[in-house]
Amino acid sequence: MNTFLKRILVLLSIIALGLFLYSIFVENIFSPRLSPKDTVEFKLNDLKLEVFYNRPYKKNRAIFGALVPYNKIWRTGANEATTFKTNKNLEIQGLTLPIGKYTLWTVPKDSTWTIIFNSKQYAWGVDSEMKPMWNPNYDVLNIEVPVHKLSSTVEQFTIAFDNSTDNLFLTMAWDDVKVAVPLK
Numbered sequence: 196m197n198t199f200l201k202r203i204l205v206l207l208s209i210i211a212l213g214l215f216l217y218s219i220f221v222e223n224i225f226s227p228r229l230s231p232k233d234t235v236e237f238k239l240n241d242l243k244l245e246v247f248y249n250r251p252y253k254k255n256r257a258i259f260g261a262l263v264p265y266n267k268i269w270r271t272g273a274n275e276a277t278t279f280k281t282n283k284n285l286e287i288q289g290l291t292l293p294i295g296k297y298t299l300w301t302v303p304k305d306s307t308w309t310i311i312f313n314s315k316q317y318a319w320g321v322d323s324e325m326k327p328m329w330n331p332n333y334d335v336l337n338i339e340v341p342v343h344k345l346s347s348t349v350e351q352f353t354i355a356f357d358n359s360t361d362n363l364f365l366t367m368a369w370d371d372v373k374v375a376v377p378l379k
Contacts, residue, residue, distance in 0.1 A: 230273035230352075237356035237363070241283070244378075246299070246365070248277040250352045258370040259303050268311075268327045270320030271301045271367070272352055276328065277320070279312060279365075286379040288338045300329050301367070301374075305342070308374045312336040343373045 230251040237244040251273040256262050263269050271277040277299040285292040298317055302309035315333035322328055345368065352369040364375040 232275075233354075235354055235356060237358070239358070239363075243282045244356060244365075245280040246277065246354050247275075248272040248299075248352075248354050249274040251369075252352075253348065253350050253370055259372055260305070263303055265304050266302060268329050269301050269303060270327055270329075271299050272320070272354075275319055276317040277354070278316070287336060287376060290336055290338065292336050297335060298329070300327070303342075303372075307339045307341055310338050310340055310374070310376050338376070340374045340376055343375070345371045345373055347371075349373075 230249040232247070233250050234245060234247045236246075249272045259265065278296055279299045280296040281292065281294060284294055292312055295314065296316065297312040297314055300311040300313055302311070311329070312335045313329060313331075313333045314335050315330055317328045319328060348371055349368045353367070355366050355368075357364045357366050357375065363378040365378055366373060366375045368374075
């Protein structure tokens, strides 16, 4: 084998070792995430909606009013900021949400939640001090929706689209709480 090929093999081996060590010590890609990533989609005719979010578990913790404080902005999930994408203009409680990709923020309260669609894309949901990275100057739409108390516990935070009654809703459920955002 000539010298050039040996150098290439050594270089590739060093790069592979570096990537392996990075994946173990920095990203830890070999262990399961505490709050797994998920994407939910809704397609009907030419409408396509998509939500990307991370799904924390309850794990016997008090959630709303405790882990997720009342009356404070929440990144709506864990880890990366939750995103909502639409390829059509939507009507939400009489207001228009234009075509685009948004970060989804919420302010949980005891009987209602404020749902916020923000046009800024954030790499992460919180900063190093665990404060939400949300900037209200980029809010496109804010609405209030009522809280529905559930008779059973939802262990893992869940976002879904519900079209079971021919009315489309974006739902969020965790612990004993569910909210539904009407979409037209």
